[in-house]
Amino acid sequence: MSFLNLTSIQKSFGPVQVVKDFNMVIEKGEFVSFLGPSGCGKTTVLRMIAGFETPSGGTITINGKSQANLRPNQRNIGMVFQAYALFPNMNVAENVAFGLRVAGRPKAEVDQRVKEMLGLIKLDHLADRYPYQMSGGQQQRVALARALAPKPQVLLLDEPLSALDAKIRVSLREEIRMIQQQLGITTVFVTHDQEEALSISDRIVVMNAGKADQIGAPAEIYNRPATRFVASFVGTLNLIEAKVVDPASNRISIGDQGVTLREPLGNAKAGDTISLALRPEAGSIAPDAKGDTALTGEVISSNFLGSVIRTRMKVGTAVISFDMFNSPGLVPPAVGETATLRFTATDLLIIRD
Amino acid sequence: MKKFWAWGALIFGLLYFILPLVGMTNFSLKMRRGVYSLDAYAVVLGDPRFQETFTYSILMALSTIVFGVLLVVPTAYWVRLKLPGLRPYIEFITLLPLVIPAIVIVFGYIRLYNTSSWLPLTGTTTGTNILLMFGYSTLALPYMYRSVDTGLRSIDIATLTEAAQSLGAGWTTILAKIILPNVLVAVLSGAFLTFAIVIGEFTMAALLNRPAFGPYMQLLGANRAYEPAALAVMSFALTWGCLGLIQLVSRFQKGAQSPA
Numbered sequence: 001m002s003f004l005n006l007t008s009i010q011k012s013f014g015p016v017q018v019v020k021d022f023n024m025v026i027e028k029g030e031f032v033s034f035l036g037p038s039g040c041g042k043t044t045v046l047r048m049i050a051g052f053e054t055p056s057g058g059t060i061t062i063n064g065k066s067q068a069n070l071r072p073n074q075r076n077i078g079m080v081f082q083a084y085a086l087f088p089n090m091n092v093a094e095n096v097a098f099g100l101r102v103a104g105r106p107k108a109e110v111d112q113r114v115k116e117m118l119g120l121i122k123l124d125h126l127a128d129r130y131p132y133q134m135s136g137g138q139q140q141r142v143a144l145a146r147a148l149a150p151k152p153q154v155l156l157l158d159e160p161l162s163a164l165d166a167k168i169r170v171s172l173r174e175e176i177r178m179i180q181q182q183l184g185i186t187t188v189f190v191t192h193d194q195e196e197a198l199s200i201s202d203r204i205v206v207m208n209a210g211k212a213d214q215i216g217a218p219a220e221i222y223n224r225p226a227t228r229f230v231a232s233f234v235g236t237l238n239l240i241e242a243k244v245v246d247p248a249s250n251r252i253s254i255g256d257q258g259v260t261l262r263e264p265l266g267n268a269k270a271g272d273t274i275s276l277a278l279r280p281e282a283g284s285i286a287p288d289a290k291g292d293t294a295l296t297g298e299v300i301s302s303n304f305l306g307s308v309i310r311t312r313m314k315v316g317t318a319v320i321s322f323d324m325f326n327s328p329g330l331v332p333p334a335v336g337e338t339a340t341l342r343f344t345a346t347d348l349l350i351i352r353d
Numbered sequence: 354m355k356k357f358w359a360w361g362a363l364i365f366g367l368l369y370f371i372l373p374l375v376g377m378t379n380f381s382l383k384m385r386r387g388v389y390s391l392d393a394y395a396v397v398l399g400d401p402r403f404q405e406t407f408t409y410s411i412l413m414a415l416s417t418i419v420f421g422v423l424l425v426v427p428t429a430y431w432v433r434l435k436l437p438g439l440r441p442y443i444e445f446i447t448l449l450p451l452v453i454p455a456i457v458i459v460f461g462y463i464r465l466y467n468t469s470s471w472l473p474l475t476g477t478t479t480g481t482n483i484l485l486m487f488g489y490s491t492l493a494l495p496y497m498y499r500s501v502d503t504g505l506r507s508i509d510i511a512t513l514t515e516a517a518q519s520l521g522a523g524w525t526t527i528l529a530k531i532i533l534p535n536v537l538v539a540v541l542s543g544a545f546l547t548f549a550i551v552i553g554e555f556t557m558a559a560l561l562n563r564p565a566f567g568p569y570m571q572l573l574g575a576n577r578a579y580e581p582a583a584l585a586v587m588s589f590a591l592t593w594g595c596l597g598l599i600q601l602v603s604r605f606q607k608g609a610q611s612p613a
Contacts, residue, residue, distance in 0.1 A: 052515055072518040083509060085516035089534040098530075099520035143516075150520060 003028040003186050004049070004154055009058035011044050011210075018044050020210040022058070029184040031177065033197035036207035037233065042190045045207075046156050049188065051075050062153055078147030082159040084139040086131040092118070092142050093127040099150035117145040120179060137168040144176065148183065155180070157189040161196060173200050194234050198222060206230045228351045231277045238278045239351065240318045244268045252276075255316015259293055262346045275351040280310065280323040283343035285333060291342035295320065299339050302332040313339055374589070381582035393583035402569055403584075410558075410566035413482070414551035417489040418544045421497045422533075424490065426540065429501045430532050433510055447498040450491050455556040459488060463560070481561050488557040493550050497543035504539025505532075541602045545595040552591060 004026040011019040019041040026032050034042035047053040049060060051072035060067045067075055078099075086095050096117050100110045118124045121141040131139055140160055147155060157176070161169040177200040180187050191197050197204050198218040206214045206221060206229070214226040225231035232239065242259070245251040247268050250261040254276075261276075268274055283291065297315035308323040309332045322341055324330065333339050384392040397403050432443050450458070462484055466474035474480035490497075510532065517527045533540070558565030570588065574581040 050515075050519060052518075072515070073521045073523055075519075076521070077519055079516070079519040081512050081516060083512050085509070085512040087513065087516070087531055087535075088508065089531070089537075098517070098522075102521045102526060146516075146520070156519075 002026070003030075003063055004188070005059075005061045006045070006049070007059045007061075009045065009048060009060065010056045011041070011048060011053060012056045017056075018210050019048075019055075022210070022212060024205060024212065024215065026186060026188065028186055031180050031187045031189065031200060031202045033189045033191055033201040033204045034207055035191055035194060035197040035204050035234070037192055040207040041210040042192075042205075042207045043158055046158055046188060046190050049154065050077055050079050050156055076150070076152050077154045077156060078150070078152035079156045079158065080140070080143045080147050080160045082162050084131070084136070084143050084163075086139055086143055086146070088131055091128050091130050092123065092134075095131070095142055096146045096149050098146060103150055113149055117149045120148070120182075121145045121175075135168075136164050137172055140164065140172060141175070144179070148179070148185070153186070155185050155187045157187065159190055159192070161191070161193070169196070176200065198234070206233060208233070224349065225277060225351070228275060231349070231351055236280050236321070238280065238318075238320045238322075240276045240278060240315075240320065242274055242276050242318075244270050244272045244274060246270060254295060254318055255297075257295055257315065259295070259348065260345060261348060261350065263348075263350050265350070266352075277349040277351050278320065278343065278347060280321045281308075282347035283320075283322045283341040284324065285311070285322070285339040285341050286324070289342040291344050293345045293348070294340050294342050296338060296340045299333045299335055299337045301335060304332070311339075313341065315341075374586075377582050378586050381579060381586050384579040393579035394587070397573075397580050397583050397587070400580075402564075406564050406566045406569035409564050410552050413486060413489060413565065414548045416486050417493060417551050418547050420486060421490050421493055421543065421547055422540055425494070425497045425501050425543070426533060426536070427528060429498060429505055430510060430528065433502070433505050434514060444498075444502075447494045451495050455488070455492060455554070456560070458491060459557045459560045462488060475561070481563060485557055485561050485563050485565075488561075489547070489551045489554065492554065492557070493543070493547035496546040496550070500539045500543030500546070501536055504536030507539075508535050538602045542599045545599050549592045549595045553588060 002025040004024075006022055006024040006026075009019055009022040010017065018039075022041070022045055024032075034045060036042045044053060048055050049067075051067065051070060051074075062075070062077075087098065090098065093114050096114045097110050100113055105113075114127075115124070118127055121144060123138060123141055123145070126134065126138065126142075131142075134142070140163075143160070160176070161173055164172065173196055176189075189197070189201065198221070201218055203215060204218055204221045205212045208227075208229045214221060214230045216224075216226075221230065221234055225234060225237075228239070231237050240254055242252040242254045244265060245253050245258065247265045247270060250263070250265050252259055252261060252265075252274065265274070283289075283295075295315045297313040297320065299311055299313050300319065302309060302311045304326070305323075307326055309326055309330065310321055310323050311333055312319055312321045314320075320341065324332070381393050382389045382391070384390060384396070428443070432439055463475060464470075466472050466480070466484055468476040474484045513531055513535070514527055517531050522530070552566055553570075554565065555567035555571055559568045559571070566588075570581065570584050573584055
């Protein structure tokens, strides 16, 4: 059942249109991430859901109710900000209780709910601390508890992990996902970090220049990028220019080497140039590597990256990177050596923009 | 050699400021011939006009502070939050009382709000008191606005406002529960300065013919010898007390908001 509907949402700031005809249906209890580079409009969409920005066009409904005439404090939406935004004059318990007190809940209920929320984020022992006495990770967990305490119908997270260090970021994102699943709350998460979005979302909206380029499950976004932008933004990707040889049999050439694609070439004619995408982890040069397709080229670099070794090889004019998992016995190919990269033809995707 | 001149300048400065005070305090204690005594202070404190004017000025100062807070905190907050482009104009307006003499302001008030005007505030005692309070608020505006604005600059009011709104708070709750407590030290600084200004103000109170402490000090100074000195020492102590309180609350704020 659709719960949060964004229909033809537009937003302009003066002559600049930052959100263009944005459509999205979010199910109840779903965790959706808006992923995109800075300035793509993801935070603006989030702020329109919260009521902090008024859409220039389109409608937002939550549980069938239009949000058009509701002020931010009437929407029952919880929000967590990048800068924590804990009230400096209140301690942890008072911060968490704020929304409940504003709603005029009885004291016993407020105390019970605060206790429950602090237990949820495992900070019961810090109830009397003030924000300035806590680390960034602790403050953001309190901000999460504060947003959840009044039982909002939607939870909005505006890059909540950006200000934290890498280790805390990973543990907190897992905690956020666990709490979200435990409470079953509909959540919209804004991030520019693809790993974050891929690891915790039910669905991801990849945004570019004010519109959704692709909406799908993390695996779908990663494995079947719909546009060149999605392909290049999510994960590392080889973008290879190829020439169509025989459209009927899906035959193309990369440099002077022929490849048969699984995906139909559509309207492409012989001699047309098309763009193909290949993930670095899709191929291998190991002698026992499996795959129905092979490309041979000259190794031009080999970089040790810890868990993987990234090698670049030249095939015609195209440069293709591929990753090999590091193991003690692995000898990386030497620069100048000729290597054969094997992969499955289904891993080679046509990028149609 | 460098240190010698530095110390020399410091000692000269201290003597320049402290000697007159020492002289004045010494004089205020010599009402009884040949011995030091607090007679002048006792006379001043026992004077019913002192009690009346001092109480009046304290009440006026408190009303001015309350009015100033109600006027300045929401204005400075709104300008910072929604109308940042207006900040230079608002700052200019709040600085005007520093360049327009109090006598000009009060004559303007008397012309605008006299008994034959559309709003005859000077026609009643309460009306004149209200007018005087507005006048005091105008005089204190540069200090109150700057204090509050500096306080607002130290917190992220936009995000705090949005956080409170997302939790269901309306504007009054946000101002009362979030903004005001977080700029309280700045507000108190402005309040103490306002208090010091109101207690010593002469022009407005004299021209509106109100029984304030400023005109009383002037009257006493014109007619008595030792009592004005005692009054000046008391007034000076009061002003320095206010400045000391500003320091105290500022230190309290620094302690309360030190980073983790």
